[in-house]
Amino acid sequence: MKVNSMTVKEVTKKVFNKEDLFILDVRNASDFADWKIEGEHFDYLNVAYFDLLDGVEGILDKIPSDKDILVVCAKGRSSIVVAEMLSDAGLSVSSLEGGMTAWSEHLEPVKIGDLKDRGEIYQFVRIGKGCLSYMIVSNGEAAIIDSARMTEAYLEFAARIGAKITHVLDTHLHADHISGGRKLAEEANATYWLPPKDATEVTFDYQPLNDGNEVVIGSTAIAIHALYSPGHTIGSTSFVVDEKYLLSGDILFIDSIGRPDLAGLAEDWVADLRESLYTRYRELPGELVVLPAHFMIIDELNADGSVSETLSTLYETNHGLNIEDENEFKKLVTENLPPQPNAYQEIREINMGKIERDLVKQQEMEIGPNRCSVR
Structure with a gap:
């Protein structure tokens, strides 16, 4: 039947x-x-x-x-x-x-809000894996941040809303999923941006994202300000968009903080992680809406399916932002971590352009939840 x-x-x-x-x-x-x-x-x-x-x-x-x-x-x-x-x-x-x-591959676009001069920002919720990526639209142009490998989802959505993808950016060199950034930039004839401290071993050309860079989308000049925020990786870079949104990459999540061990350098990067979260982020306006690159549990979804919270609220509610003792903080982010992501070393090499894998192998490598946080 x-x-x-x-x-x-x-x-x-x-x-x-x-x-x-x-x-x-x-x-x-x-x-x-x-x-x-x-x-x-x-x-x-x-x-x-x-x-x-x-x-x-x-x-x-x-x-x-x-x-x-x-x-x-x-x-x-x-x-x-x-x-x-x-x-x-x-x-x-x-x-x-x-x-x-x-289920692992599905991307669901959710409108986060409006930007000045009729701009918009969308969050693509990869519901089965907890990955979050973003499309920023202004005056017929679009930027994609932290693209998943399913690039057709962004191209189709951009075409539907009448936008051309002109910039593609990664907040850091990902280890839990295969980035679609370079592929999407090639398909859209767009500029691909990557933090240079994460790109020392990459085999392809890119534009370096440095602290203070401005990537302008559309003639209405909705600027993406790059904010160097190491800790999850040595090159991790956040973006302040339209002085309204903070795209935190894998440094800060709604209910946790980023883990520093996925390149085998946890002890070296703990101080960077604390500096980013406890100094650099604290200097930012509390009303910024934090948009992370991942969520961990379904409870983090808002009523519309999006994932976001103001920075000031996270400083009140996120345990990882409220550990005064540095040794206790170090213990939190280096001990008793969850299992490392499936095939994360191989995924890093793919994202560097060092190796290639067919679609079936890529799907197998990405099976399972993300494990980018310390919890």
């Missing part, structure tokens, strides 16, 4: 709208424990696909009849088989189209 399919965009809307959903995840227990689709009102049952090959009778009493039911697997094939069996048993179910691979 043919079963319904549910797209990752439809599931994303359920997350944003805090709707009910029952998910039967048929991946292995270890994969489910490491990473799953998260929603505030989602319920779960994890039973491996191979345990269901002889039938679903043993789990029918565990599946509710009053909620939407979604079957999830790695790539969207096994879930169809299980969904068909559940449908034959009389249940109304859907299968996630493309599985967790598609």
Whole structure:
């Protein structure tokens, strides 16, 4: 029997709208424990696909009849088989189209706000991986910051709103996901910017982002001011946009701060991280709206699905910004860290242009949640 399919965009809307959903995840227990689709009102049952090959009778009493039911697997094939069996048993179910691979890749654009002279800023929420990227639009031109590798999402959205991508910027050399920055710049014939202290080993040409640089978007001169803020990497650079928004990269998140160990130099970079957060950022206006490059947990999403908070509020609520003792701070960001991102060393080399991998390998390397924070 043919079963319904549910797209990752439809599931994303359920997350944003805090709707009910029952998910039967048929991946292995270890994969489910490491990473799953998260929603505030989602319920779960994890039973491996191979345990269901002889039938679903043993789990029918565990599946509710009053909620939407979604079957999830790695790539969207096994879930169809299980969904068909559940449908034959009389249940109304859907299968996630493309599985967790598609969930990892989906980018959902959310308008953050207006800028002067009819400019706009959009946040692209990579809901399945917690990555956040940005499009700044002014007078028909656009800049993309911290692009994911799915560059078609930015090109299609820019075309839809009548904008041409003229600048592409990375806040730092990413280690948890493959940057689409260089590829997008080539596709859009745009200028690619990268902090030079993170680019000492790159194999391609770029424009150096230095402290105080201004990248102007459109004739209305919405300036992106580069603010050197090392700590997560030695080159980490934040951007103050239109004197209104602070794009913090992986230095500061809503509920945590950036980890300094992904290049193996945690002990060397702890002081830089503290200097960026406790001195440089404290000198900035508190009303700036912080827009990070990642979120960690679903609770960080606002009502519209966006991720943001004022800098002054974060200095009140973010534990990582309120550790007076330097030794305690050092301990927080160097000990008891979460596991390092999947294949992060190889991802760094891809982002340097040293190696290339095909699409299937790239998808495998990015599977799982981001792990850029200290929590």
